[in-house]
Amino acid sequence: MGMISCGGIKTNVAENGAVAEPNNVPFTSNRTAIESMQENATVSAALKAGDYDKDIDDARVEFNANPSERSGEKLADAYMARAWYYKAKRLTTYTLRDLLSAVDVAPNYYLAYYDLGRFYNNQVMQAAAIVELSRCIKLKPDFAPAYNERSSCYLRINKWELALADADKAIQLDPQEALYYYTRSLAWRGMGKKEQAAADLKKIVQLSADNSLREKATDELQALK
Numbered sequence: 001m002g003m004i005s006c007g008g009i010k011t012n013v014a015e016n017g018a019v020a021e022p023n024n025v026p027f028t029s030n031r032t033a034i035e036s037m038q039e040n041a042t043v044s045a046a047l048k049a050g051d052y053d054k055d056i057d058d059a060r061v062e063f064n065a066n067p068s069e070r071s072g073e074k075l076a077d078a079y080m081a082r083a084w085y086y087k088a089k090r091l092t093t094y095t096l097r098d099l100l101s102a103v104d105v106a107p108n109y110y111l112a113y114y115d116l117g118r119f120y121n122n123q124v125m126q127a128a129a130i131v132e133l134s135r136c137i138k139l140k141p142d143f144a145p146a147y148n149e150r151s152s153c154y155l156r157i158n159k160w161e162l163a164l165a166d167a168d169k170a171i172q173l174d175p176q177e178a179l180y181y182y183t184r185s186l187a188w189r190g191m192g193k194k195e196q197a198a199a200d201l202k203k204i205v206q207l208s209a210d211n212s213l214r215e216k217a218t219d220e221l222q223a224l225k
């Protein structure tokens with residue numbers, strides 16, 4: 001049994017290319033997720049988000065005065081900005097609270113579901129992440145990052161064919177983005193298809209302006225030989 005790494009998560013692949021049966025990832029509702037996540041740090045000790053708070057207050061005033069889709073998206077953007085500030089401070093509960101607030105004020109805003117899906121994927125809650133990313137894709141079918149993110153969710157639960165399909169779609173929408181080829185190379189490797197994986201790694205070396213990604217692709221290409 002070999003191991004493939006995806007975003008720090010190890011997935012099992014047998015030497016003959018067979019895939020280990022993935023663990024079931026229970027779906028956790030958004031509200032239950034808030035209640036179940038425990039936060040050790042305190043806001044008073046770790047948070048200095050005054051600028052973000054002001055942005056949210058200003059956007060809420062505008063939204064309350066004119067509750068349009070545009071003002072809702074502006075308020076959602078302010079919540080999402082503060083959410084990732086919280087995330088950098090490891091304040092998980094507060095991150096989730098703001099991401100859910102973004103969805104609440106802008107229920108037709110694809111980026112709100114995208115950020116919520118990214119958060120769940122990062123928290124190893126792939127079933128919930130897939131739900132939110134699918135909502136994002138339904139609202140914005142040509143948004144390549146959502147397909148790539150959902151592909152990474154499928155990789156983490158050993159759903160190689162689904163991961164491949166989403167990576168293919170991301171590449172179709174944005175063929176110049178090297179990261180999408182890396183995601184697809186992981187799907188190929190999960191399926192035991194080293195030749196196709198190598199082709200995608202070579203593509204990364206050609207396309208990427210990111211030295212670290214090019215070096216990673218080069219090293220992994222050598223390992224496939």
